[in-house]
Structures are given as C-alpha cells and as structure tokens.
Amino acid sequence: xxxxxxxxxxxxxxxxxxxGLSLAECVLSATAxxxxxxxxxxxxxxGAGRIDVYADRSRQLEVLDPVGRELLxxxxxxxxxxxxxxxxxxxxxxxxxxxxxxxxxxxxxVSVGRATAPTPEVTALADAIAHRHTNRWPFVSAVVPADxxxxxxxxxxxxxxxxxxxxxxxxxxILGLSQVADRRLRAKGGYRAELAHWTVPHAGRRDGxxxxxxxxxxxxxxxxxxDFGLLQPQLDRMTERFEPYPTIVVLITPGDTERxxxxxxxxxxxxxxxxxxxxxxxxPISQPIEIPAIRELLTDAGxxxxxxxxxxxxxxxxxxTPRRPIGEVLLS
Numbered sequence: 343x344x345x346x347x348x349x350x351x352x353x354x355x356x357x358x359x360x361x362g363l364s365l366a367e368c369v370l371s372a373t374a375x376x377x378x379x380x381x382x383x384x385x386x387x388x389g390a391g392r393i394d395v396y397a398d399r400s401r402q403l404e405v406l407d408p409v410g411r412e413l414l415x416x417x418x419x420x421x422x423x424x425x426x427x428x429x430x431x432x433x434x435x436x437x438x439x440x441x442x443x444x445x446x447x448x449x450x451x452v453s454v455g456r457a458t459a460p461t462p463e464v465t466a467l468a469d470a471i472a473h474r475h476t477n478r479w480p481f482v483s484a485v486v487p488a489d490x491x492x493x494x495x496x497x498x499x500x501x502x503x504x505x506x507x508x509x510x511x512x513x514x515x516i517l518g519l520s521q522v523a524d525r526r527l528r529a530k531g532g533y534r535a536e537l538a539h540w541t542v543p544h545a546g547r548r549d550g551x552x553x554x555x556x557x558x559x560x561x562x563x564x565x566x567x568x569d570f571g572l573l574q575p576q577l578d579r580m581t582e583r584f585e586p587y588p589t590i591v592v593l594i595t596p597g598d599t600e601r602x603x604x605x606x607x608x609x610x611x612x613x614x615x616x617x618x619x620x621x622x623x624x625x626p627i628s629q630p631i632e633i634p635a636i637r638e639l640l641t642d643a644g645x646x647x648x649x650x651x652x653x654x655x656x657x658x659x660x661x662x663t664p665r666r667p668i669g670e671v672l673l674s
Contacts, residue, residue: 363431363454365393366668371427373665374471375611377416378403378628379540380663382549384420387673394441395421395450396673403540405532406632411603414449415649418607419614421450422501423471426615428452430460430468439601449604470618475662477623478557478567480584481655490620491591494654497616498593503609504646508590516590516630516640516651517564523629523636524568548664555661558582565653567625589654590627594646606649613652623657626650 369386372395377383383401387394395417402413421437428435434455441451460468491507498505508516527533540550557567558580565584593610595602617624630636631648640648 363428363433365454366672368424368427368431369393369672370668371468371471372420372424373668373671374474375416375419375423375607376474376476376614376626377419378407378412379537380549380551381413381416381540382666382671383413384417385671385673386424392451392453393424394448395424395452397447397449399447403536405530405536406527410600411649412628412632414600414603415607415610417449418604419611420607421452421604422608422611424452425608426464426468426471428454429464432457432459434458439604449600466619467612467615470615474614474618474624475660476555477625477657477660478555479623479658479660480558480582481588481623481653481657483585483587484656486589486622486654486656490622491589491654493620494591494613494616497612498609501609501612502595502605503649504594505609505613506592506594506645508592510587513588513590516592516627517588519630519636519639520627520651523633526633526636527629548666548670550664552663555663564588565625565627567627568629585655591652591654592640592648593650593652594642595649596646598647602647603649610650617654621656622654623660625653627653 365388369388372386373382373384375384381401381403383398385396385398387396397410397413397417399410399413402410407413425435425437436453436455438451438453440446440449442448495505495507543550543552564586565588591613593606593613595606595609614624628650630640630651637648640651
C-alpha cells in the first residue's frame with residue numbers, strides 16, 4: 343500500500359478532518375490488528391487531521407518479549423490497519439515514525455492527506471480486516487500456488503520487508519528449531535504464569551486468547567502451534583492430523599531496530615490481509631524467534647533479520663478473538 347506512505351505517494355501536509363471522515367472509526371478498524379497473545383498493546387490519540395499511535399508498555403509480555411520487539415510488531419500491524427482504513431475512507435496519509443524524541447512511546451503519527459478514491463486492491467485489503475483471524479486448525483494438504491505466494495511476497499515488499507518461502511529442507515529445519523524453542527519456552531521461568539495471564543477466561547474479558555480459538559492437538563506432533571490450552575485442563579480438545587508438509591514463510595527486515603520492528607508489523611499485516619483476501623488461512627509460529635540463540639540460526643546477516651515465521655494454507659474458517667472497546671484505547 344505504498345500510496346499511503348510518507349514520500350511522493352503520501353498525502354502531503356496534514357489536512358483538517360474531512361466531512362464524513364470518522365477518525366474514530368478508523369481507529370476501531372486498527373484495533374482488529376493481530377498481537378502477541380491478543381494483548382492489544384496500543385493506544386491512540388485523535389488530533390486535528392491526525393492520529394497518534396502509542397505503544398502500551400503495560401501490556402508487554404516480559405517473559406516472551408523482554409525487549410518489546412513483538413510489542414512493536416503488533417503496534418506496527420495496527421498502524422498499517424489504520425493507514426488502510428483511512429485509505430478505504432478516501433484519503434491518502436503520511437506516516438511519521440517516532441515523531442517526538444521526548445516521548446518514545448509515541449511510535450507513529452498518521453496524518454490525513456488529500457482525498458482520493460480507493461483502488462479495488464485497497465478495498466479488497468480493507469474488506470479483509472474483519473475476516474483476518476489466526477487459524478490453529480489443520481489445513482488441507484493442497485499446495486499453495488506459486489502465483490499466490492508471489493502476491494504475498496509482493497505485499498511484504500511494498501512495506502519494506504522480504505517474505506521468503508521455505509523449501510523442503512529449510513522447512514524441516516524451521517519446524518525442528520520451532521519444536522526445540524517450544525520446549526525451551528515451556529521450561530522457562532514465568533512462562534506458565536504469563537500464559538495463564540493471557541488465557542484464563544473471566545466474565546467480560548475483551549483481550550487474551552479465549553478457549554474457542556485454541557484448536558486441537560497435532561496428532562503427528564509436527565507443528566509447534568502454541569499450546570494455549572496448556573493451563574485449561576477443562577477443555578475437551580480433540581486430536582487431529584495436521585498437514586505433514588506445511589507451507590512456511592519467513593518475514594525478514596533489513597535491520598533489527600525499533601523502526602524495523604514497526605516496519606515488520608506493517609508488512610506482516612499487509613501479508614496477512616492479502617492472504618485473507620485470497621482465501622488463505624495463517625498461523626504465526628513465533629517460538630523460534632522468541633529464543634535469541636535460535637533466532638540467530640534463522641537470521642542471515644546478509645539477507646536481514648527474521649521477524650516472524652508463518653504457516654500458510656487453506657483451512658476451515660477461524661473464530662474471532664475479542665477486542666477492547668474503543669473507549670479503552672483512545673487517549674483524551
């Protein structure tokens with residue numbers, strides 16, 4: 343979605359909010375972005391012709407994400423969704439990362455640009471926002487066509503990242519490393535307590551991972567999908583055979599700074615929405631990226647830094663996860 347980025351394709355100087363444009367509705371769309379454990383670590387402030395996006399550090403996962411990399415990837419996904427919502431509403435936008443050096447939690451400022459009709463591609467991506475859900479169920483054993491994968495790699499490239507498709511050898515290596523990482527995380531101090539914080543349901547909860555999206559066990563124990571049912575023994579979870587040869591992709595950025603993490607989040611959401619618009623299902627496999635020593639094995643210093651691993655395929659419809667009401671994420 344380069345036409346909404348800062349630069350020649352951007353919107354120029356901020357404009358007053360146009361008649362009929364609801365910035366609050368655009369923020370509401372942004373809250374549908376994916377986040378680690380559905381932690382939703384973002385806050386927004388609406389100003390004159392702009393929306394400021396903040397990282398909510400109170401929602402950082404200290405065990406899995408001690409440096410806040412995945413938090414900023416999540417916020418980056420929300421930033422992309424916000425830009426896309428503005429574009430669907432008929433406006434270009436300008437994006438400025440970390441616009442105020444005195445406020446490091448202000449990670450992005452999205453300014454409303456000139457009015458212009460959305461393209462069919464923008465409309466298709468925007469329509470996918472409400473239908474993008476993490477799918478923890480088995481996928482069918484159908485090959486994802488090369489031209490479809492090419493569209494996903496293009497989506498990542500438009501947001502400054504690279505999406506590589508694992509071949510048979512690298513796929514098996516990634517799956518093996520993922521299983522090792524999953525075992526290490528389970529043995530890590532505080533992991534279960536943090537998992538419980540984001541998975542144990544209670545009345546009225548609007549964040550975290552509810553039992554309805556946990557999914558079945560993998561009978562072949564091939565895919566290390568995060569076990570959100572680990573601390574919920576009351577769940578009646580079935581065992582199913584997952585696809586033996588999953589399609590695995592790796593999202594890579596040229597560097598590994600906070601700006602690159604935000605860039606990774608925007609590229610991630612662009613890829614996920616493109617996949618959703620193409621009737622694909624997606625599952626993050628983030629465990630190997632959460633163990634520094636294992637992440638180094640997946641990172642090629644010449645090609646860039648691995649930021650996210652995903653499983654992609656054709657699966658059954660996935661269940662939605664709750665979202666915090668807009669009143670909880672809007673700052674006065």
